[in-house]
Amino acid sequence: MTTHDHYNLIIIGGGPSGMSVAVGAAEAGLKRILLLERHPRLGGILNQCIHLGFGLSYFKEELTGTEYAFRYKKNLEETCTEVITGSFVHKLTPQKQVAFVCPEGEFVIPADHVVLATGCRERTREMLTTPGTRPAGIFTAGLAQEMVNIHGLLPGKNAVIIGSGDIGLIMARRMTLEGARVLAVMEILDHLSGLVRNKIQCLDDFGIPLYLRHEILEILGKNRVEAVRYRDNATGEVKELSCDTLLYSVGLIPERDLLIDAGIEPGNGYYVSGNADYVHDLVDRVTRDGERLGRSLSGS
């Protein structure tokens, strides 16, 4: 547990953004840096990304998310940063005090600078207010990714993916490789939301259809999802598709509730970085921006 009662910098979130802010700040000469991460391991969302596609720009090599996190962690270990995993930050004050709980107890520690590197959260069915029943079998794509890649659980056997964001495209391939059938990816827009490379590698290579301008009208099913009713907005035709699982991949929202709840705007010693600032497609950019932010901070 920490020995200081005041830090030059406290970083909330130990994903690629939080780690890179710490590395940049250490380069700038800050000595008392504390990194707080709620999970047992550093790495953030990268820990559940076992697909290739990370690090081409930063490491000049194509890595999986887990490899990227592992490699970057070594940079962090070379700094003086104190890391407390299993620590959940629950409150901030305008005086730059950070309140957190961890296995050792509850602490409130002040800092010169506080960086929010808390990532983002997924939009859910409830946020879209999709009509219908509330059966089992409805997941966000990121939760399904965590189930499959970390817990070894398959969310279902016959899936429809709603929305064409990158997590949904990657999960279409992942579910297929694990033996599920992905019947379709349905997108209300007339264009793909995710990266084109993910459509080619995750849908086209596996023969999974992408239906653009298709809108989910209703979820059907009593205990478990049984079907979705949808409309082809190009023709107006309404149809049903039988399935037992729905994965929502309909956008990410920067996670800034700690600042909002405290009525704090970024500035005056508070900063926001990585996906908590805006949603990044590529982690390399997150890392570079984080290092730059860290280097811009000065100690007192």
Ligand SMILES: Cc1cc2nc3c(=O)[nH]c(=O)nc-3n(C[C@H](O)[C@H](O)[C@H](O)COP(=O)(O)OP(=O)(O)OC[C@H]3O[C@@H](n4cnc5c(N)ncnc54)[C@H](O)[C@@H]3O)c2cc1C
């Ligand atoms: C499915 C998926 C596929 C992707 N594919 C690629 C790809 O192929 N190539 C690529 O370059 N990029 C990819 N990305 C993007 C990249 O992974 C992200 O942009 C990057 O991980 C964001 O980093 P971050 O540190 O801002 O957020 P995160 O990685 O989400 O880290 C935030 C951290 O903050 C912690 N935290 C949150 N709240 C608190 C709190 N109150 N107290 C303590 N800790 C807290 C969380 O536990 C988490 O560890 C992908 C992302 C996803 C989700």
